[in-house]
Amino acid sequence: xxxxxxxxxxxxxxxxxxxxxxxxxxxxxxxxxxxxxxxxxxxxxxxxxxxxxxxxxxxxxxxxxxxxxxxxxxxxxxxxxxxxxxxxxxxxxxxxxxxxxxxxxxxxxxxxxxxxxxxxxxxxxxxxxxxxxxxxxxxxxxxxxxxxxxxxxxxxxxxxxxxxxxxxxxxxxxxxxxxxxxxxxxxxxxxxxxxxxxxxxxxxxxxxxxxxxxxxxxxxxxxxxxxxxxxxxxxxxxxxxxxxxxxxxxxxxxxxxxxxxxxxxxxxxxxxxxxxxxxxxxxxxxxxxxxxxxxxxxxxxxxxxxxxxxxxxxxxxxxxxxxxxxxxxxxxxxxxxxxxxxxxxxxxxxxxxxxxxxxxxxxxxxxxxxxxxxxxxxxxxxxxxxxxxxxxxxxxxxxxxxxxxxxxxxxxxxxxxxxxxxxxxxxxxxxxxxxxxxxxxxxxxxxxxxxxxxxxxxxxxxxxxxxxxxxxxxxxxxxxxxxxxxxxxxxxxxxxxxxxxx
Amino acid sequence: xxxxxxxxxxxxxxxxxxxxxxxxxxxxxxxxxxxxxxxxxxxxxxxxxxxxxxxxxxxxxxxxxxxxxxxxxxxxxxxxxxxxxxxxxxxxxxxxxxxxxxxxxxxxxxxxxxxxxxxxxxxxxxxxxxxxxxxxxxxxxxxxxxxxxxxxxxxxxxxxxxxxxxxxxxxxxxxxxxxxxxxxxxxxxxxxxxxxxxxxxxxxxxxxxxxxxxxxxxxxxxxxxxxxxxxxxxxxxxxxxxxxxxxxxxxxxxxxxxxxxxxxxxxxxxxxxxxxxxxxxxxxxxxxxxxxxxxxxxxxxxxxxxxxxxxxxxxxxxxxxxxxxxxxxxxxxxxxxxxxxxxxxxxxxxxxxxxxxxx
Numbered sequence: 001x002x003x004x005x006x007x008x009x010x011x012x013x014x015x016x017x018x019x020x021x022x023x024x025x026x027x028x029x030x031x032x033x034x035x036x037x038x039x040x041x042x043x044x045x046x047x048x049x050x051x052x053x054x055x056x057x058x059x060x061x062x063x064x065x066x067x068x069x070x071x072x073x074x075x076x077x078x079x080x081x082x083x084x085x086x087x088x089x090x091x092x093x094x095x096x097x098x099x100x101x102x103x104x105x106x107x108x109x110x111x112x113x114x115x116x117x118x119x120x121x122x123x124x125x126x127x128x129x130x131x132x133x134x135x136x137x138x139x140x141x142x143x144x145x146x147x148x149x150x151x152x153x154x155x156x157x158x159x160x161x162x163x164x165x166x167x168x169x170x171x172x173x174x175x176x177x178x179x180x181x182x183x184x185x186x187x188x189x190x191x192x193x194x195x196x197x198x199x200x201x202x203x204x205x206x207x208x209x210x211x212x213x214x215x216x217x218x219x220x221x222x223x224x225x226x227x228x229x230x231x232x233x234x235x236x237x238x239x240x241x242x243x244x245x246x247x248x249x250x251x252x253x254x255x256x257x258x259x260x261x262x263x264x265x266x267x268x269x270x271x272x273x274x275x276x277x278x279x280x281x282x283x284x285x286x287x288x289x290x291x292x293x294x295x296x297x298x299x300x301x302x303x304x305x306x307x308x309x310x311x312x313x314x315x316x317x318x319x320x321x322x323x324x325x326x327x328x329x330x331x332x333x334x335x336x337x338x339x340x341x342x343x344x345x346x347x348x349x350x351x352x353x354x355x356x357x358x359x360x361x362x363x364x365x366x367x368x369x370x371x372x373x374x375x376x377x378x379x380x381x382x383x384x385x386x387x388x389x390x391x392x393x394x395x396x397x398x399x400x401x402x403x404x405x406x407x408x409x410x411x412x413x414x415x416x417x418x419x420x421x422x423x424x425x426x427x428x429x430x431x432x433x434x435x436x437x438x439x440x441x442x443x444x445x446x447x448x449x450x451x452x453x454x455x456x457x458x459x460x461x462x463x464x465x466x467x468x469x470x471x472x473x474x475x476x477x478x479x480x481x482x483x484x485x486x487x488x489x490x491x492x493x494x495x496x497x498x499x500x501x502x
Numbered sequence: 503x504x505x506x507x508x509x510x511x512x513x514x515x516x517x518x519x520x521x522x523x524x525x526x527x528x529x530x531x532x533x534x535x536x537x538x539x540x541x542x543x544x545x546x547x548x549x550x551x552x553x554x555x556x557x558x559x560x561x562x563x564x565x566x567x568x569x570x571x572x573x574x575x576x577x578x579x580x581x582x583x584x585x586x587x588x589x590x591x592x593x594x595x596x597x598x599x600x601x602x603x604x605x606x607x608x609x610x611x612x613x614x615x616x617x618x619x620x621x622x623x624x625x626x627x628x629x630x631x632x633x634x635x636x637x638x639x640x641x642x643x644x645x646x647x648x649x650x651x652x653x654x655x656x657x658x659x660x661x662x663x664x665x666x667x668x669x670x671x672x673x674x675x676x677x678x679x680x681x682x683x684x685x686x687x688x689x690x691x692x693x694x695x696x697x698x699x700x701x702x703x704x705x706x707x708x709x710x711x712x713x714x715x716x717x718x719x720x721x722x723x724x725x726x727x728x729x730x731x732x733x734x735x736x737x738x739x740x741x742x743x744x745x746x747x748x749x750x751x752x753x754x755x756x757x758x759x760x761x762x763x764x765x766x767x768x769x770x771x772x773x774x775x776x777x778x779x780x781x782x783x784x785x786x787x788x789x790x791x792x793x794x795x796x797x798x799x800x801x802x803x804x805x806x807x808x809x810x811x812x813x814x815x816x817x818x819x820x821x822x823x824x825x826x827x828x829x830x831x832x833x834x835x836x837x838x839x840x841x842x843x844x845x846x847x848x849x850x851x852x853x854x855x856x857x858x859x860x861x
Contacts, residue, residue, distance in 0.1 A: 190696035
């Protein structure tokens, strides 16, 4: 009887691992196709039109700031030098306790204004609005509000105050590529319908009916985020890209490349994107407001809002798409210390469990089409359950060792199988990244990043699994979540540090 | 061989494949980076050549009427020996320059493009079997103003690839001498805003294009995106003969089509439609109401001003209130409206003041 259970469990774990790998292979193929198609469609001179066109829709860039005094000036400068004809920058000071607001007021010559404000999405009290008296900063709007205990509330205040139909949500510590807006806007302006209109005889004398437009509405667009930790930044512009030197950000760099270029590009090519990252996402404001914006109670507010937007579109019978582009457009500082990293991952795990519970009616529900039959099942089976199965598998092997029933030869073969496959997947992700753009100047830096993949299963992956399980347990016991503040190093100091070392 | 042994053998096969695959990935990365470095060196060399021996000719002739340009035989000889990649780099550089110049200067760049025989490379791409090469060729020829015959372009209109159909439409619009928008008759797929942005750009670059009458497409096309596109083009080109057709769309059920029609009437300053717009205003959804207010702001008649001020005073909807305040503020700032809002409630005054002082 016990042997039967052991056999079944072994078979289950192996099948689960194999299925995960098959999915990775499919993703690699789909993402390659998506990347090549993007490359072909987006040669430099094809995308120039939008930058000078009066038809380009306006975009509100929303960046919440909480105690960001160290980097705020550099970051706002970077946001105000984007290459796009019509946009505004909204900085939401979310009740900072440091000198964030004072620095902004002083540096950008801000003056309080009486902005007409409509609270379409409920937020904590908004106290003041500031605009610059200097025409050079006319794009800038600063909102001062009470702390909302998270990014969601501040982002919602920014959405309420925004004047354009699209908003880009980012973190104020992120540095954006100057073409971010034009590149993210293209999928919205250029979503092609799958079917062509039927050839119909036009009979003017008998009147006509306009054929309904069968295009899908692109409700959100995202792009890869990368780590800025060891790169050199000058006045809000990255002057030299480098892979992070510190261990945790370096592993995260590899993880981000894999997640964005392999996973999200693949999902985008079949219109099944589960999430547009909170670090960089362009959204259709109309739909975002309809679903109530970001939920301040959510631990994964980005995935929650994207899910609600998708559900809204499906329930109202609208064709929609969520797209990803493969070009890295946003660089952010990753957690460098274990406690900060732990807080981030525990929050993500708790966010995932919250999403699964909150939107459980979507899971395996035919009414929700791809969302219910592909996106949610994948998230449930391969994102939510993966850490649980990994721990169960590990405990099972320990049990086998204890009872002396383990076949070491087969075990090592299976472990080698998992290990080499994970290294291969990471290497392919780096290769896909190199197909798109070569940010790192030296080949040794790229190969160094590839070699990080060999250490990942021993160091980084166990940490992720541990923090995920910790998050699940905390959720089960309804423990209070500690958000904490990400201790920034600041870009200005990064450059000087590098120079001093040199 | 037992089932277990076969299973382990398969696993070992996958391990070996993964191992080899990883190193193949590294090798490809190395090759890619080597090629990039080589391309960069090539670009640097070409930049030097352009800067030293082609640009001086260009700068010398800039602003002159003749648009005459000549290039040293030595440069031509050097370029003749270059491989495809070098020539492509040169085409890309010329296109980059082309984005920043117009008129005679653009003509000089066009001449350089032809003189160096780069047009042949672009024409070659049009003969390729791959759609993205065709698109590349069409784009290059369009951007460098190298005319292609209608027949050569029209064959791409039937392509299965939407990107190619789109590039063909842009090229047709740029080069067709008689009826640049004739492709609207044939379009069977929705036109995207992206494509429309491209059309605008071409119109700006080629002011000598034959004026088209968009009225017929607005009236008779069954493709909604063509109708919207034509309304925008008619507004951009100030094609007044399209007004009657656009007016006909004020009664359609489709809100988005109606709001586009109202917007176009505003741009065309169709003042005679003023009363119709004012009459239909109360029964419209917010987006159409905003467009009506915009159009009345464009008309700038006494009746329109009166209506706008009335709406501002009576509006409760946040969006309408702010929209009309922004229009009124613009009119006051441009001294097209003398209006003293002191009698307004303080909230309304605050809104108006905000837009009056907004830079």
